[in-house]
Amino acid sequence: MSKTLVAYFSASGVTKRLASTLAKAVNGDLFEIVPEVPYTDADLNWMDKSSRSTLEMKDKSSRPAVASKVENMAEYGTVFVGFPIWWYTAPTIIKTFLEQYDLSGKTVIPFATSGGSGMGHTNRELAPSCKGAVLKDGKRFAANASEAELSAWANSL
Numbered sequence: 001m002s003k004t005l006v007a008y009f010s011a012s013g014v015t016k017r018l019a020s021t022l023a024k025a026v027n028g029d030l031f032e033i034v035p036e037v038p039y040t041d042a043d044l045n046w047m048d049k050s051s052r053s054t055l056e057m058k059d060k061s062s063r064p065a066v067a068s069k070v071e072n073m074a075e076y077g078t079v080f081v082g083f084p085i086w087w088y089t090a091p092t093i094i095k096t097f098l099e100q101y102d103l104s105g106k107t108v109i110p111f112a113t114s115g116g117s118g119m120g121h122t123n124r125e126l127a128p129s130c131k132g133a134v135l136k137d138g139k140r141f142a143a144n145a146s147e148a149e150l151s152a153w154a155n156s157l
Contacts, residue, residue, distance in 0.1 A: 003075045004028035008082035009035075009093055011044055014143045015113045018150075019082045022111065025151035028080065033097045036065035046086070057087045063096040073101045079133075080154075082111045085140065088120025095129040103133035109157060110138030 006028045008019035016032070023030040043052035056062040070076075081098065083090045090110065098108070108130050110122055119138050127135055136157055141150070 002077050004078045004080070005031060005070065005073075005076040006080045006082065007031040007033055007070065007097065009033040009084075009091060009097070010082075011039055011084055011091075015082050015084050018111070018113055018141055018143055018145060019080075021145065021147050022080060022082070022150045022154070025147045026078075026080065026154045028078075029076075031070050033083075033093060034067040035093055036067045053086060053091070056092045057089075059092075062092040063099070064091075064093045066093065066096050066100065069100055076106065078107045078109065079103070080109045080111055082113075085112045085114035085117050085120065085122070088117055089122045089125045094126065098126065098129040103130055106133045107136060107157075108133045109136040109154075112138060112140045113143050114140050 004026050006019050006023040006026065008015050010016035010019070019030060039052065045051045046054060048054060056064060081094060083094050110119070110126060112119060112122070118140050122138055123135060139153060
């Protein structure tokens with residue numbers, strides 16, 4: 001259980017780039033959290049109060065389905081989980097992802113991208129989905145964060 005996983009959800013590609021850089025920085029495996037039903041541009045329109053993403057974020061019990069699972073999750077001791085910040089927290093699909101696994105004994109470390117907001121209530125919101133894991137404080141990064149910056153952060157945890 002000593003391997004490192006970098007799992008991420010990326011709505012527009014920004015978080016994907018950051019996750020790829022982080023995976024290199026920590027010598028980790030990369031896994032994309034893909035929604036079973038892909039998000040359209042209309043779904044992601046946060047200004048539309050009836051858009052899919054807005055409705056999901058308003059409903060704390062929302063758990064959008066994930067298209068695939070990490071086959072060998074038991075091999076990972078550390079799981080970095082990345083996402084864009086939506087409404088000052090992680091998108092609900094991140095809870096779906098985390099709740100699929102027995103995270104007992106693992107360390108879960110959130111990381112995020114955002115147009116301007118910080119991590120907000122992310123850890124408080126994710127804690128119930130990380131049963132048995134050590135949930136570290138997450139951090140928001142610029143999309144173009146360097147491998148050196150990400151490595152320094154990861155090594156400081």
